[in-house]
Amino acid sequence: TRRVIVDCDPGTDDAVALWLALASPELEIVLVTVAGGNAGLDRTLANARAILGLAQSDIPVVAGAERPLLGAFQAEVKVHGSDGLAGVPLPQGPAATPGIAADAIRASLRAAPPRSVTLLGIAAATNLALALATEPQLADRVAEIVLMTGALGEGNWTPGAEFNAAMDPEALAILMATGRPVTLATLDLTAQALVTPDRLAAMDRISGGRCWDACRQILHAVPPSRRMEHRGHPLHDPCAVAWMIRPDLFTTRPVAVQVECGHGPGRGRTHIDRWGRSGAPANATLLETISADGFFALLAERVALMP
Numbered sequence: 001t002r003r004v005i006v007d008c009d010p011g012t013d014d015a016v017a018l019w020l021a022l023a024s025p026e027l028e029i030v031l032v033t034v035a036g037g038n039a040g041l042d043r044t045l046a047n048a049r050a051i052l053g054l055a056q057s058d059i060p061v062v063a064g065a066e067r068p069l070l071g072a073f074q075a076e077v078k079v080h081g082s083d084g085l086a087g088v089p090l091p092q093g094p095a096a097t098p099g100i101a102a103d104a105i106r107a108s109l110r111a112a113p114p115r116s117v118t119l120l121g122i123a124a125a126t127n128l129a130l131a132l133a134t135e136p137q138l139a140d141r142v143a144e145i146v147l148m149t150g151a152l153g154e155g156n157w158t159p160g161a162e163f164n165a166a167m168d169p170e171a172l173a174i175l176m177a178t179g180r181p182v183t184l185a186t187l188d189l190t191a192q193a194l195v196t197p198d199r200l201a202a203m204d205r206i207s208g209g210r211c212w213d214a215c216r217q218i219l220h221a222v223p224p225s226r227r228m229e230h231r232g233h234p235l236h237d238p239c240a241v242a243w244m245i246r247p248d249l250f251t252t253r254p255v256a257v258q259v260e261c262g263h264g265p266g267r268g269r270t271h272i273d274r275w276g277r278s279g280a281p282a283n284a285t286l287l288e289t290i291s292a293d294g295f296f297a298l299l300a301e302r303v304a305l306m307p
């Protein structure tokens with residue numbers, strides 16, 4: 001079992017990612033930290049509590065960054081709606097644990113043996129970067145860092161940058177520089193995990209508990225992506241979770257990644273060198289392909305069995 005700290009900004013796909021992680025005995029989530037992102041922090045925090053509450057989980061949920069290290073906060077309301085969950089109401093969850101995300105992450109790492117904790121980042125990297133930048137020696141407690149962020153090609157927030165990377169490029173650059181192994185689920189990977197009408201219909205034929213019902217309602221409510229020519233919408237964050245449970249569904253490649261922190265149009269772009277053009281040593285593992293059928297089967301297999 002891997003011990004995991006999840007940093008999220010729920011978010012429709014964050015909700016599905018959390019349920020998939022909670023439903024998977026391969027992972028032991030020890031802490032959930034929350035940032036503003038898909039909605040403002042008040043909302044993402046309430047959503048995280050509700051998502052965990054629906055799963056009858058009592059894992060501590062701690063609020064973190066309301067905004068990125070630099071620059072202004074902007075919520076991704078077009079995909080996730082103003083409530084962050086595409087208008088699907090969930091019952092209120094248990095109270096948040098008092099404190100600040102970066103402190104809670106540091107406390108959790110301090111209490112852990114060396115190289116024992118996986119950091120799963122499915123939001124802008126602010127909380128994780130603050131934790132590690134303020135106590136860098138705690139990086140040795142980290143087994144690895146798995147992130148949904150970045151893009152090989154076109155972005156989804158600006159033409160050049162993916163949302164999580166664009167929100168806080170400096171934080172992402174800090175995380176990339178800790179020296180611990182980093183794995184990236186980028187937009188080019190998640191575009192292979194499209195929620196299409198056929199897949200939704202297949203999911204509707206499977207009965208499950210209330211988490212599965214909420215998961216299906218949320219996926220029905222997210223509008224199809226213009227970037228995907230309206231064929232469906234990519235299920236970003238759960239891909240990163242699936243990698244931790246079923247690596248056999250993926251192919252990977254070592255890459256050298258540089259995060260663009262300038263203030264021009266390329267801000268937040270992840271320059272991913274797959275072919276050694278830069279001569280820079282590899283500093284990340286890129287998840288290149290995912291078996292979509294295997295991924296959606298895993299989701300159903302796990303989440304349908306939840307409460």
Ligand code: BDR
Pocket residue numbers: 009011012013014038076122123148156162163164236237
């Ligand atoms: C990422 O941005 C957020 O809107 C999603 O939850 C995901 O983490 C995709 O670009």
Ligand code: CA
Pocket residue numbers: 008009010011013014037038122123237
């Ligand atoms: Ca997210």
